[in-house]
Amino acid sequence: MTDKLPVNPLLQGLASRAMPEPCSVVIFGATGDLTHRKLVPALYNLAADGDLPPGLCLVGFARRDKTDEVFRTELEEAARKFSRQTINDDLWKNFASAIYYHRSEFGEVEGYHRLRERLNQLDKDRGTRGNRLFYLSAGPDQFENILTNLKSSGLADTPAGSWARVIVEKPFGTDLTTARHLNNTVHKCFEEACTFRIDHFLGKETAQNIMVLRFANSLFEHLWNERYIDHVQITASEQLGIENRAGYYEGAGALRDMVQNHLLQLLCLIAMEPPTDLSADSIRDEKVKVLRSLRRIGRHDVVRSVVRGQYGDGSINGKPVVGYREEKNVKPESVTETYVALRLIIDNWRWADVPFYIRVGKRLPKGGTEIGIHFKNAPGVLFNRDQTGVRDGSQNVLVIRIQPDEGVSLRMQSKVPGASLRIQPVKMDFRYGTSFGKASPEAYERLLLDAMAGDATLFARRDEVEEAWRFIDDIEEGWHSEENESGLFFYPAGSWGPAEADQLIEKDGRAWRRL
Amino acid sequence: MTELQDLVRGMPVEVAQINRSLKALWEQEGNVLTRASLINFAVYSEAPDALSANTQLMEQVTREHACRIILLAANPAASKQRVRAWISAHCHLIGATARQVCSEQIAFLLDGSSPDLLRNILFTHLDSDLPLYLWWQGEFSNQIDQQLWSWVDRFFFDSHSWREPAQQIKILRGSVASAGSRCVLCDLNWRRLIYLRLAVAQLFDHPWAAQQIDAIRDLDITYHPEYWTTAVLFVSWVARQLGWELDEKRDFEYRFKSGKADAPVAVRLTALPGPWIGDVKFGFDQGNLEVKWSGNFLETKLQGESQLKQMLPAGGTTLASLVQEELARGGEHLTYLGALKIAEELWSGE
Numbered sequence: 001m002t003d004k005l006p007v008n009p010l011l012q013g014l015a016s017r018a019m020p021e022p023c024s025v026v027i028f029g030a031t032g033d034l035t036h037r038k039l040v041p042a043l044y045n046l047a048a049d050g051d052l053p054p055g056l057c058l059v060g061f062a063r064r065d066k067t068d069e070v071f072r073t074e075l076e077e078a079a080r081k082f083s084r085q086t087i088n089d090d091l092w093k094n095f096a097s098a099i100y101y102h103r104s105e106f107g108e109v110e111g112y113h114r115l116r117e118r119l120n121q122l123d124k125d126r127g128t129r130g131n132r133l134f135y136l137s138a139g140p141d142q143f144e145n146i147l148t149n150l151k152s153s154g155l156a157d158t159p160a161g162s163w164a165r166v167i168v169e170k171p172f173g174t175d176l177t178t179a180r181h182l183n184n185t186v187h188k189c190f191e192e193a194c195t196f197r198i199d200h201f202l203g204k205e206t207a208q209n210i211m212v213l214r215f216a217n218s219l220f221e222h223l224w225n226e227r228y229i230d231h232v233q234i235t236a237s238e239q240l241g242i243e244n245r246a247g248y249y250e251g252a253g254a255l256r257d258m259v260q261n262h263l264l265q266l267l268c269l270i271a272m273e274p275p276t277d278l279s280a281d282s283i284r285d286e287k288v289k290v291l292r293s294l295r296r297i298g299r300h301d302v303v304r305s306v307v308r309g310q311y312g313d314g315s316i317n318g319k320p321v322v323g324y325r326e327e328k329n330v331k332p333e334s335v336t337e338t339y340v341a342l343r344l345i346i347d348n349w350r351w352a353d354v355p356f357y358i359r360v361g362k363r364l365p366k367g368g369t370e371i372g373i374h375f376k377n378a379p380g381v382l383f384n385r386d387q388t389g390v391r392d393g394s395q396n397v398l399v400i401r402i403q404p405d406e407g408v409s410l411r412m413q414s415k416v417p418g419a420s421l422r423i424q425p426v427k428m429d430f431r432y433g434t435s436f437g438k439a440s441p442e443a444y445e446r447l448l449l450d451a452m453a454g455d456a457t458l459f460a461r462r463d464e465v466e467e468a469w470r471f472i473d474d475i476e477e478g479w480h481s482e483e484n485e486s487g488l489f490f491y492p493a494g495s496w497g498p499a500e501a502d503q504l505i506e507k508d509g510r511a512w513r514r515l
Numbered sequence: 516m517t518e519l520q521d522l523v524r525g526m527p528v529e530v531a532q533i534n535r536s537l538k539a540l541w542e543q544e545g546n547v548l549t550r551a552s553l554i555n556f557a558v559y560s561e562a563p564d565a566l567s568a569n570t571q572l573m574e575q576v577t578r579e580h581a582c583r584i585i586l587l588a589a590n591p592a593a594s595k596q597r598v599r600a601w602i603s604a605h606c607h608l609i610g611a612t613a614r615q616v617c618s619e620q621i622a623f624l625l626d627g628s629s630p631d632l633l634r635n636i637l638f639t640h641l642d643s644d645l646p647l648y649l650w651w652q653g654e655f656s657n658q659i660d661q662q663l664w665s666w667v668d669r670f671f672f673d674s675h676s677w678r679e680p681a682q683q684i685k686i687l688r689g690s691v692a693s694a695g696s697r698c699v700l701c702d703l704n705w706r707r708l709i710y711l712r713l714a715v716a717q718l719f720d721h722p723w724a725a726q727q728i729d730a731i732r733d734l735d736i737t738y739h740p741e742y743w744t745t746a747v748l749f750v751s752w753v754a755r756q757l758g759w760e761l762d763e764k765r766d767f768e769y770r771f772k773s774g775k776a777d778a779p780v781a782v783r784l785t786a787l788p789g790p791w792i793g794d795v796k797f798g799f800d801q802g803n804l805e806v807k808w809s810g811n812f813l814e815t816k817l818q819g820e821s822q823l824k825q826m827l828p829a830g831g832t833t834l835a836s837l838v839q840e841e842l843a844r845g846g847e848h849l850t851y852l853g854a855l856k857i858a859e860e861l862w863s864g865e
């Protein structure tokens with residue numbers, strides 16, 4: 001039993017953010033890819049930067065049989081490969097001394113009781129203060145098992161002065177029904193305030209900068225509405241195919257894999273109203289309002305507003321690649337979309353009649369995620385096309401590059417030096433890489449720190465997830481209705497997607513940005 | 516050899532032609548170089564060979580912080596006023612691209628320096644719309660007039676380098692106050708302590724140690740003989756955060772009254788060659804908490820009802836790394852200002 005501990009006055013003024021508290025981090029599915037590629041490298045980097053509390057320990061919970069030592073060795077190999085910093089041998093040794101392995105089946109209740117005893121002992125040995133952070137990195141089909149056993153073994157309950165939190169990786173369900181079921185299951189064990197749903201896009205420096213750009217500068221907010229903005233484009237393109245993820249991707253597709261979470265989150269950050277304060281719930285309240293204001297795309301609108309595509313064979317970076325249906329473990333007759341383009345409308349005062357065009361796709365020519373805010377044309381009264389070279393569509397565009405080459409640029413018109421009045425677009429550019437020399441932490445580093453500190457701002461709330469699913473479900477239902485069943489368009493790998501996606505935006509008199 | 520490579524050594528220019536020369540430089544090299552600047556970082560020194568030493572230091576600093584550097588090497592005792600100037604740039608490759616990112620540097624040698632001259636040189640050569648950080652190296656001689664103070668956003672100094680720190684702080688405070696300046700005081704001596712403070716603070720997060728925080732019996736610190744001011748700043752931080760009041764001050768021993776404990780806390784400082792602060796040990800009735808410098812790390816130990824050993828990063832030890840750390844932090848350093856009040860009391864009379 002831990003009495004409530006006094007506030008540590010020595011921590012005050014040390015950092016401008018909430019400090020992470022000593023805790024045990026238990027990763028369910030610890031032998032998986034995520035732990036090796038992202039989580040442990042992130043924790044190591046935090047340790048190397050002095051951001052991890054000394055009392056932290058990491059317990060990997062998985063089915064395979066191995067010792068602490070073997071587990072540590074495997075994680076060291078992964079950290080050396082994936083860490084953004086070079087591994088220091090002494091520091092790794094120190095960090096690894098706090099890593100343990102706990103073998104158990106996810107459904108084995110006794111395994112959780114043993115885990116509880118182990119964590120209690122770690123509290124005494126390492127001063128983790130009874131705090132527990134459970135990371136569900138296992139397959140979604142295991143979540144219910146894990147959560148139920150956490151509850152029944154008492155691990156989800158903590159004495160006064162301690163906390164237990166759960167981090168849930170996406171996908172948060174596959175539709176509204178399953179998402180609600182998952183949320184209900186989580187809530188039987190953990191309160192919403194202790195539930196952290198990861199969307200790693202929110203941990204990216206540039207995604208966090210969207211709010212700063214909008215609300216720390218007086219310049220933009222007056223223009224950030226339907227009077228001045230013509231349309232918004234959000235693009236997430238990948239050169240990669242599905243790699244080894246066919247098992248998951250066949251059941252998901254681009255809409256569920258990327259739009260439901262990452263792209264709608266970016267849309268919310270762009271479209272939201274200023275929050276009343278910077279608390280997690282105030283910000284998330286505003287994001288939910290955006291999702292609720294999205295005009296639903298039902299079966300009668302889906303053909304007009306959504307294009308689904310699937311890549312065929314082609315070439316990427318000059319090398320031939322196979323089409324989706326030829327990828328390993330993909331059904332030859334698969335109708336899973338690897339590309340989707342949508343035209344969305346937000347029905348509120350700020351965004352009335354401003355279309356948001358979103359596209360996401362695999363096996364496109366370039367990889368990158370960006371947001372383009374296209375402003376309305378200036379009145380063609382003073383400078384017109386014939387005399388000065390101003391073309392229709394040469395709008396001012398504010399581009400927020402989420403990855404790679406993170407930064408912000410503004411395209412505007414300028415006179416070309418010379419005797420005649422010729423006008424050409426030029427770009428004002430701010431790049432993270434050349435302005436802030438120090439590398440940003442990886443998204444997972446920030447997110448793990450925030451979870452340990454109890455700050456949920458960068459995590460999705462229950463209602464955000466469910467509203468997003470409600471929106472996506474309508475589209476899925478529309479796709480699979482009888483009248484729309486044939487709506488899958490093919491595109492060669494290495495092209496910018498199906499011609500029908502170009503038509504989606506061109507019929508409005510606009511064009512996709514050239515990345 | 517391109518003109519820019521000459522510039523890295525410093526190209527002499529007429530003071531009145533500095534901006535034009537810089538513009539010509541970027542026009543010439545703009546295809547392969549990117550000029551970057553987030554702040555004006557002015558460095559003032561009266562030490563001989565300051566320009567050379569500070570140029571090397573800034574080469575390190577600009578790896579992480581793009582700025583326009585203005586180096587001011589002053590010789591106030593010179594009989595005749597004269598100003599000479601050089602321009603150069605610090606360029607670094609960023610990421611995997613072939614493009615170099617460059618911070619430009621203007622170096623001045625000021626013979627017969629005065630507040631008027633200093634103000635004029637700075638005002639003329641600041642990159643517009645950017646904040647001004649001014650680093651005063653060495654003793655503070657109150658050469659900054661009111662108008663210049665009003666432009667300084669952050670004032671860097673190192674109280675470790677002062678012979679009489681209490682007196683210097685008094686002069687500095689007076690100068691800032693009379694100018695009505697709201698600049699933030701950035702003491703590199705305080706920055707030296709950041710990793711040590713983090714380590715100590717985090718150790719006291721351990722449940723057993725947290726229970727002992729109001730029952731500290733003594734505090735023993737070993738420090739390098741030249742870093743007495745640093746050790747005193749550390750003691751001042753602890754005292755301020757824990758609400759201790761100075762009861763008695765002897766040579767290198769202090770007694771503090773803690774409102775929450777019966778017995779006073781004995782603080783002992785011992786000079787020993789080694790790191791600026793080699794060892795910090797908090798003694799309790801039934802154990803102790805120790806942080807010891809070990810190579811590039813801080814070895815932390817908790818011994819008592821619970822035992823814990825940890826290694827934590829110690830941060831960089833060079834002046835460049837301190838400056839980089841300080842530049843990476845914002846805020847008004849309120850914790851420092853609070854600790855400073857106690858430090859002034861401990862510094863005075865020693």
